[in-house]
Amino acid sequence: MGSLQEICSGPVRRREFLQAGALALGGLTLSDVMAAQAASGRQAPDTSVIMLYLHGGPSQLETYDLKPEAPASYRSVFRSIPTNVPGMDLCELFPHQAKIADKFSLVRSLHHEIGIHSDGGIIVLTGKHPSRLDPTSQSKSEHPDYGMVASRQRGMAHRAIPPYVTMPSRPYMTRPVYLGMHHGPFEVGDPSAKDFAPPHLKLSVGSDGVRLSDRKFLLTQLDQLRGDLDLHGSLSGTDEFRGLAWQMLTSPSVADAFDLSREHDDLRDRYGRHLWGQSCLLARRLAEAGTAVINLFIDTPKTGQEFTNWDDHIGNAGRPGHFADYMRIRLPYLDQSLSALIEDIFSRGLDRRILVVVVGEFGRTPRLSHNSGGTGRDHWPQAYTALFSGGGLRMGQVVGATNSKSEYPTERPYTPYDMLATVYRHLGIDYHQAILDYSGRPITILGQGEPIRELI
Numbered sequence: 001m002g003s004l005q006e007i008c009s010g011p012v013r014r015r016e017f018l019q020a021g022a023l024a025l026g027g028l029t030l031s032d033v034m035a036a037q038a039a040s041g042r043q044a045p046d047t048s049v050i051m052l053y054l055h056g057g058p059s060q061l062e063t064y065d066l067k068p069e070a071p072a073s074y075r076s077v078f079r080s081i082p083t084n085v086p087g088m089d090l091c092e093l094f095p096h097q098a099k100i101a102d103k104f105s106l107v108r109s110l111h112h113e114i115g116i117h118s119d120g121g122i123i124v125l126t127g128k129h130p131s132r133l134d135p136t137s138q139s140k141s142e143h144p145d146y147g148m149v150a151s152r153q154r155g156m157a158h159r160a161i162p163p164y165v166t167m168p169s170r171p172y173m174t175r176p177v178y179l180g181m182h183h184g185p186f187e188v189g190d191p192s193a194k195d196f197a198p199p200h201l202k203l204s205v206g207s208d209g210v211r212l213s214d215r216k217f218l219l220t221q222l223d224q225l226r227g228d229l230d231l232h233g234s235l236s237g238t239d240e241f242r243g244l245a246w247q248m249l250t251s252p253s254v255a256d257a258f259d260l261s262r263e264h265d266d267l268r269d270r271y272g273r274h275l276w277g278q279s280c281l282l283a284r285r286l287a288e289a290g291t292a293v294i295n296l297f298i299d300t301p302k303t304g305q306e307f308t309n310w311d312d313h314i315g316n317a318g319r320p321g322h323f324a325d326y327m328r329i330r331l332p333y334l335d336q337s338l339s340a341l342i343e344d345i346f347s348r349g350l351d352r353r354i355l356v357v358v359v360g361e362f363g364r365t366p367r368l369s370h371n372s373g374g375t376g377r378d379h380w381p382q383a384y385t386a387l388f389s390g391g392g393l394r395m396g397q398v399v400g401a402t403n404s405k406s407e408y409p410t411e412r413p414y415t416p417y418d419m420l421a422t423v424y425r426h427l428g429i430d431y432h433q434a435i436l437d438y439s440g441r442p443i444t445i446l447g448q449g450e451p452i453r454e455l456i
Contacts, residue, residue, distance in 0.1 A: 045154070045428035047391075048287035048294065049146075052280075052338065052358045053125070053171065055299045056117070056310030057384070059364035059377050060406055062327055063091050064385040065108045067366075067406050074366050074405045077324040085396045093331035096339035102396040103342050103351075104389035105455060109400025109409035112362070112416055115379035117311070118173040120361030125174050125295075127420040127431075127446045144183065145174035146420055147293035149445055151183040153429045154292050160254050161290040162186045167279050169297050178437040185295065191260060191278040257289035258282065271340040276301045276333050280341040287354045292427060301333035310360055314369055314376040323376040342389045355391025355426045359419065360384065366405045382408050386419055391426045393455040417449025425451045 061067060066076035066089065080089040083101035090098050097104070114120050118139045119130040125145040144152070147164040156163050166185040176184040190196065260268065260282060271277035276298060283294040300307040307330065308316045312323040319326065338358060345354050363384025364377030383402045389395065400412035424431040424446060431449075434442035 046290070047353050047355070047426055047428060048290075048292055049150075049355045049357065049391075049423050049427060050280075050283045050287055050294045050296065050341070051423075052296045052298050052334075052356070053121075054310045054334075054358065054360035055121075055297055056312070056316075057120070057360045057362040057364060057379060058310045059312055059327075060108070060384045060402075061364065061366065061377070062312075062324070063094070063331070064106050064387065065383075065402060065406050066091060067404065070366075070405050073368055077322075077368075078327075088396075088398050091331065093328065094335045096335045097342075100339055100342055103346055104356075104387050105393065105395050105397045105399060107386045107388065107399045107412075107414055107419070107452060107455075108383075108402055109411060109413045110359070110384050110386050110416065110419065111409055111413060112381045115362060115381045117361055117379075120379075120381055121171060121173045124359060124361050124416040124419070125171055127417050127449065139173065141174040142177065143443065144176050144179045145171060145295075146423055147185055147295050148174070148176050148179050148183045149424075149435075150292045150427055150429060152179050152435065153433075153445075154427065161257060161286065162254075163292045164295075165283075165286055165291050165293070166295045166297060167191060167282065168275060171295065171297060178443075179435070188258070188282070190275050191282045192273060192275050196260070196278075197258075253289070257285050257291075260285070267340075267344070270336075271344075272301075272333060272336045274301045274333060274337075276337040277340070280337045281344075284341060284344055284350075284354070288348075288350060298334070301330065301337075312364060312376050313378045314371060314373045316376065321374045323374070338387075345390055351390040352392040353390075355393070355423065356387075356389040357419070357423065358387035359416075363406075366407045388422070388452075388455060393422075393426075397454065399452060399454045412454065414452055415449060417446060418452050419449075420446055421449040422451040422455060425456075 061074075061076045062078055066078065066080040068075055068080050068089075076091070079092040081092050081095065081098055082089055083098040085101040088101050088106065090101070112120070112123050114123060114130070116139075122128065122130045122139070122141045125147075126141050126143045127146070128141070128143040130139055131142060147166070151163040154163055164183070164185045165188060167188045168190045170185045170187050176182075256262065260278060263281060263285075268278070268281060271281040276296075279296050283296060286294050299309045305319070306326070308319060308326045310330075311317075312327065314323070316323065316326065338356075342356060345351050345356065362379055362381035365380045366377075366383075369376050369378055383406055400414060401410050402408060403410050421431055429445065431446035432444065434444050437443050
């Protein structure tokens with residue numbers, strides 16, 4: 001790594017950046033950028049994970065485990081269709097995925113025991129059981145999520161690409177806590193927006209007025225990070241965070257990775273000119289450039305009264321009626337984006353380097369609920385499905401099974417801990433290793449779970 005003066009030779013004056021850092025962080029000086037990583041001499045593995053986190057909990061019965069022979073009060077409201085893998089049927093609204101089923105595998109036996117959004121998300125993303133159950137779904141993790149761990153264990157890749165990126169926003173229930181703020185995710189907003197440009201990169205272009213405005217944004221973001229954390233020991237990461245931001249701001253290769261205009265229009269159309277589609281495309285570009293973890297917070301593909309997230313109980317988002325009406329709108333967006341991402345990764349020969357995981361915090365109740373407000377399915381962590389694609393894993397198979405009504409696993413039961421062990425294995429991270437918390441107590445990265453053996 002070059003000297004600080006060499007690093008700061010980009011289009012933003014070194015003095016300006018140092019002043020911004022001092023204003024945001026109480027006068028702390030800018031440390032040598034990533035000095036600790038350089039001193040360690042570690043070379044991060046050249047692998048990446050793209051997770052599509054389906055916020056709200058997608059129904060297994062309306063996506064990947066339809067149970068067409070179940071009684072009417074249980075079975076899917078949609079037809080099942082065959083795929084190019086015998087015996088693997090999908091929802092009728094997934095025709096594109098059905099054509100490429102040989103390029104992914106389904107684990108239909110995922111399960112855990114907490115039916116609260118935030119706490120279920122903590123289990124899925126951190127591999128730790130929440131110590132406090134909060135019925136208001138506002139609980140926060142006491143341990144970092146898998147992307148934060150990857151940032152800490154692997155560091156920033158060559159070419160200054162950030163190790164952990166989230167879009168359009170970070171998972172609301174997880175925090176870097178004892179790892180330090182510099183291992184939190186870089187949020188990049190909505191890549192489908194006409195004026196999209198990640199705020200962290202804008203300082204490297206534009207007029208002095210733009211620089212001033214974006215410097216204020218950077219200060220705001222640093223202060224928000226500081227305010228969001230219980231900074232018990234986290235201030236040790238603030239210099240490193242500024243160093244990461246500086247490298248990103250001044251790196252042409254990082255700007256190139258985020259520049260979707262470099263992709264052909266037909267490919268961008270194939271992914272879909274909406275939040276989910278352009279997020280998937282940008283995720284592929286970032287993974288190809290060296291980002292270890294890209295977490296896509298898949299909530300709604302667009303804004304509007306007709307769009308809801310995956311929390312398909314009666315009256316989701318205050319909208320009355322039958323949940324199937326909203327799913328008919330939502331599911332084709334996922335089918336388009338996900339199928340394009342998988343095909344793109346395989347066509348580029350990246351299917352060993354990049355692992356795609358599609359999962360939510362839980363599934364939905366097997367029995368349909370009805371009242372005067374409409375029809376829906378409630379929270380159900382006892383059985384749901386995760387999709388895996390690429391990562392050098394065995395594709396074109398169904399792992400595990402649920403009973404005839406999709407109430408609980410009957411074959412090869414797996415948990416989110418096993419899913420994360422599979423993810424960590426791909427990232428080259430020893431999940432049995434311990435990290436010290438604030439008090440110096442060793443915390444195992446993943447206290448339970450082993451990679452899903454049928455996929456290996």
